[in-house]
Amino acid sequence: MAYVSIADRDHEQEHHDPQSFITKYIWSQDHKVIAIQYGGTAIFTGLVAMVLSSIFRLQLGFPDVFHFVDPTEYYQLVTMHGMIMIVYMLTALLLGGFGNYLIPLQLGARDMVFPFLNMLSYWFFLLSVIILMSSFFIDGGPTGAGWTLYPPQSISEGTPGVNGGITLMLLSLAVFIIAFTMGGLNYVTTILQARCKGMTLMRMPLSIWGIFVATILGLLAFPALLVAAIMTLLDQLVGTSFFMPEMLSMGEANDYNGGSPILFQHLFWFFGHPEVYIVALPAFGIVSDVLAVHARKNIFGYRMMVWAIVAIGGLSFVVWAHHMYVSGMNPYFGFFFATTTLIIAVPTALKVYNWVLTLWKGNIKLTVPMLFAIGFIFTFTHGGLTGLFLGNVTVDLPLSDTYFVIGHFHLVMGVSPILVIFAALYHWYPKLSGKMFNERLGQIHFWCTLIGTYVVYLPMHYIGILGVPRRYFAYGSDFIPESAYTLNEIITIAAIFTAVSQLLFFINIFWSLKYGKPSGGNPWNATSLEWQTPDTPAKHGNWGHDLPVVYRWPYDYSVPGETADFVPQTVAPRDGVVAGRNHGVSTD
Amino acid sequence: MAEGQEHPLSVYFWIWGLLFIISAFSYAVDYFQFQGMLRWSLILIFMFLKAGLIVAIFMHMVWERMALAMAIIGPPVVLLFLIGLMAIEGDYTESTRLEYFGADAGVYAEPHSLAASEEHH
Amino acid sequence: MSSVATQQLETGAKGFVKDWESDKQTFHVPWGKAMMWIFLLSDTFIFSCFLVGYMNVRMSTRVEWPPVSEIFSLSMGGAPIPLLLIAIMTFVLITSSGTMAMAVNMGYRRDRAKTAALMFITAAFGAIFVGMQAFEWSKLIIEEGIRPWGNDFGAPQFGSFFFMITGFHGIHVSIGVIYLAVVALKVLRGDYEKKGYEIVEITGLYWHFVDLVWVFIFAFFYLW
Numbered sequence: 001m002a003y004v005s006i007a008d009r010d011h012e013q014e015h016h017d018p019q020s021f022i023t024k025y026i027w028s029q030d031h032k033v034i035a036i037q038y039g040g041t042a043i044f045t046g047l048v049a050m051v052l053s054s055i056f057r058l059q060l061g062f063p064d065v066f067h068f069v070d071p072t073e074y075y076q077l078v079t080m081h082g083m084i085m086i087v088y089m090l091t092a093l094l095l096g097g098f099g100n101y102l103i104p105l106q107l108g109a110r111d112m113v114f115p116f117l118n119m120l121s122y123w124f125f126l127l128s129v130i131i132l133m134s135s136f137f138i139d140g141g142p143t144g145a146g147w148t149l150y151p152p153q154s155i156s157e158g159t160p161g162v163n164g165g166i167t168l169m170l171l172s173l174a175v176f177i178i179a180f181t182m183g184g185l186n187y188v189t190t191i192l193q194a195r196c197k198g199m200t201l202m203r204m205p206l207s208i209w210g211i212f213v214a215t216i217l218g219l220l221a222f223p224a225l226l227v228a229a230i231m232t233l234l235d236q237l238v239g240t241s242f243f244m245p246e247m248l249s250m251g252e253a254n255d256y257n258g259g260s261p262i263l264f265q266h267l268f269w270f271f272g273h274p275e276v277y278i279v280a281l282p283a284f285g286i287v288s289d290v291l292a293v294h295a296r297k298n299i300f301g302y303r304m305m306v307w308a309i310v311a312i313g314g315l316s317f318v319v320w321a322h323h324m325y326v327s328g329m330n331p332y333f334g335f336f337f338a339t340t341t342l343i344i345a346v347p348t349a350l351k352v353y354n355w356v357l358t359l360w361k362g363n364i365k366l367t368v369p370m371l372f373a374i375g376f377i378f379t380f381t382h383g384g385l386t387g388l389f390l391g392n393v394t395v396d397l398p399l400s401d402t403y404f405v406i407g408h409f410h411l412v413m414g415v416s417p418i419l420v421i422f423a424a425l426y427h428w429y430p431k432l433s434g435k436m437f438n439e440r441l442g443q444i445h446f447w448c449t450l451i452g453t454y455v456v457y458l459p460m461h462y463i464g465i466l467g468v469p470r471r472y473f474a475y476g477s478d479f480i481p482e483s484a485y486t487l488n489e490i491i492t493i494a495a496i497f498t499a500v501s502q503l504l505f506f507i508n509i510f511w512s513l514k515y516g517k518p519s520g521g522n523p524w525n526a527t528s529l530e531w532q533t534p535d536t537p538a539k540h541g542n543w544g545h546d547l548p549v550v551y552r553w554p555y556d557y558s559v560p561g562e563t564a565d566f567v568p569q570t571v572a573p574r575d576g577v578v579a580g581r582n583h584g585v586s587t588d
Numbered sequence: 589m590a591e592g593q594e595h596p597l598s599v600y601f602w603i604w605g606l607l608f609i610i611s612a613f614s615y616a617v618d619y620f621q622f623q624g625m626l627r628w629s630l631i632l633i634f635m636f637l638k639a640g641l642i643v644a645i646f647m648h649m650v651w652e653r654m655a656l657a658m659a660i661i662g663p664p665v666v667l668l669f670l671i672g673l674m675a676i677e678g679d680y681t682e683s684t685r686l687e688y689f690g691a692d693a694g695v696y697a698e699p700h701s702l703a704a705s706e707e708h709h
Numbered sequence: 710m711s712s713v714a715t716q717q718l719e720t721g722a723k724g725f726v727k728d729w730e731s732d733k734q735t736f737h738v739p740w741g742k743a744m745m746w747i748f749l750l751s752d753t754f755i756f757s758c759f760l761v762g763y764m765n766v767r768m769s770t771r772v773e774w775p776p777v778s779e780i781f782s783l784s785m786g787g788a789p790i791p792l793l794l795i796a797i798m799t800f801v802l803i804t805s806s807g808t809m810a811m812a813v814n815m816g817y818r819r820d821r822a823k824t825a826a827l828m829f830i831t832a833a834f835g836a837i838f839v840g841m842q843a844f845e846w847s848k849l850i851i852e853e854g855i856r857p858w859g860n861d862f863g864a865p866q867f868g869s870f871f872f873m874i875t876g877f878h879g880i881h882v883s884i885g886v887i888y889l890a891v892v893a894l895k896v897l898r899g900d901y902e903k904k905g906y907e908i909v910e911i912t913g914l915y916w917h918f919v920d921l922v923w924v925f926i927f928a929f930f931y932l933w
Contacts, residue, residue, distance in 0.1 A: 678768030
């Protein structure tokens, strides 16, 4: 039918709650269940990757004490840690998990536009995880090529996992991309086409804006990875020479002829840099919402925040080769990419200012989600500032492939999004479960995590400046200064401490599921739509009989003249006048 | 009620015919072995004409609202960066190969000056 | 687009702004059509990356690129005619695009029989295209000795990119043939009498996209 009827589909859709356990929790098409499936799988793989990092940290910190990791395994652990964390944990959790959960709820939709496709997306994601994990159990183990999988190394004899691990990795990535495409199409179409009455784009919570732009980035950037993966697979399995040059490998000339390894790097980073923002933008959005709710104040510069997200998204496609300053690419590219890289810092810095200004004179409630959100501002600023160093070619050259880089990207796109993920998990846990988590345990978890990660990553900058290279199994004696050895030990201890302290989170979550106090529908007194559902946790179809109607933006906190310090988006204006800020209406 | 994209059939027949004619032209470019800049400009002009006609008429883009058209046509602009930079990079890679490996890659090698003027067949 | 609604909607730049600031939906099209367009956008990036890789490798190779025009020539009555098979394939694909456009038109006129017939014709042309591609591949592999990893004419990447890109396009065509056949059967069965015939247009979008990609492959692979 024509679009007119689609917009008012609410009465057309009679929702029959699926009854059996299988249709309700396994083959479910409900976006909330799919979100939990996605999130649970992503968190599980993330835990695996965290354990891997603890194991190789033990080797790095105490090379003479522990002997259960040999160099081959070390490279495999590092590679799998990186790839799992970036793709299978962060991307899947932020978009598959939070995207699925928040988009219909915050936009006033009953579900994604194509629930069946959405379900398929999860099962393909699970398949990709299984393929990836199976590489641990095959002969030769997973690939040890580093998470960037650069050929010729990744498919040359001598690299760990060259006979199967790399194949499974590339296959798994291809399946993941199919899964992501199915989900991503759903997210974008839902945001554009299935909002409730009154929900204009400029009345969407910033979480949705972040997820929206990140998903578009994913749909346009993952193709480059898919192409690179297909071509590498063909090089390895069929013997084509896309990326493989003719060279001596293990003392023998290989059968390849005239491939261009640098082309792989370009394709990989044409995906890889947008990927950073695929992870960062949802985090930006979610943290904005958490800050506004718990500071009881509207987000500072909403429109600026939206345009900054859009600008970062656009610019992220023209900065990719700043990962390649030392690769041997055309040296003139350095100028272009250093310039664009520093330009992208402008909207990013703008967002940081706006977060801080949101806190300014707010009625700050130091709840657990708020603690994590504020922690994010610190780690993101620190990680972002070192990015300015690395974005400049001349500064980057000596720092390339040192622990400075490791410290930089772990702070900016490892720790920062994870802090936001925790903020979000604590923030929406009451909506998800109907129960309140244990506040004190959450606080302890926060401080352990924040201090732990700082002890891990700040010293890395120092040892990086000393010149300690990354990807070394052991440094031997007289190669790096004594202070670096000591710091390596401290880092390892802190890393394991931080890893173990994550148990607090899981204890909290599962304990509260049973023993937590009932939270009620809107424990944070928040304005956005997901807190206004008739049931908590929301039932299949989300909104009962009638879809909500939105009258205002989602940041009406502490509005002068109102009795409550928050006005939900669904509250109609009194006497035709909206007391708070009336954003996104065509008259302004 | 009238719905979706409905247009007179004659439009499609016109475009259909045009696509055949343009295809014939671009085929002629190869048949008569035009070379150099002429070949390239002709190939690209015919290519974009055909692509434009398919997107505009067959895929109904000219009749879509501007919001949709811009949302679909806008993002591929970033590809122009990829294409341009990879073209430059291709030339640069070739120059480094010639410099470090020399031009004697078997019987198919060509001298540097020829290879540098990239726009040959 | 509904003619009733179109009269209420502003057009041009003003309509552009209104659409983006409206509630409920941004594009005045069905969900499936919006999704198909976004998918095609994503697919555009896949094919672009393939072609960019091809361009980069071809520009950087030190080895002569094989003489494309001769390799793809077909002997007719003793004399080789360059690119003859490709010309016919192009002809077939454009024809199928034309029949598809007419199927969309017939769908909106609610002429079930003609819609389904035209879609089957389109699918048949698609199948013919895939068949000719199979013929082209086997000719290249058996007669010319061109392999994905090398050939006797010059740069080994010629075969690599040729088989990969045309193969990927061929997969798209094959999927399109199946997709068309399924939708045509459902049209014939009358499944869309209530829901409306946008699905034919959505299928058409995919099919025209496949044709669109061929335009670029034709220009960059056979004419360069």
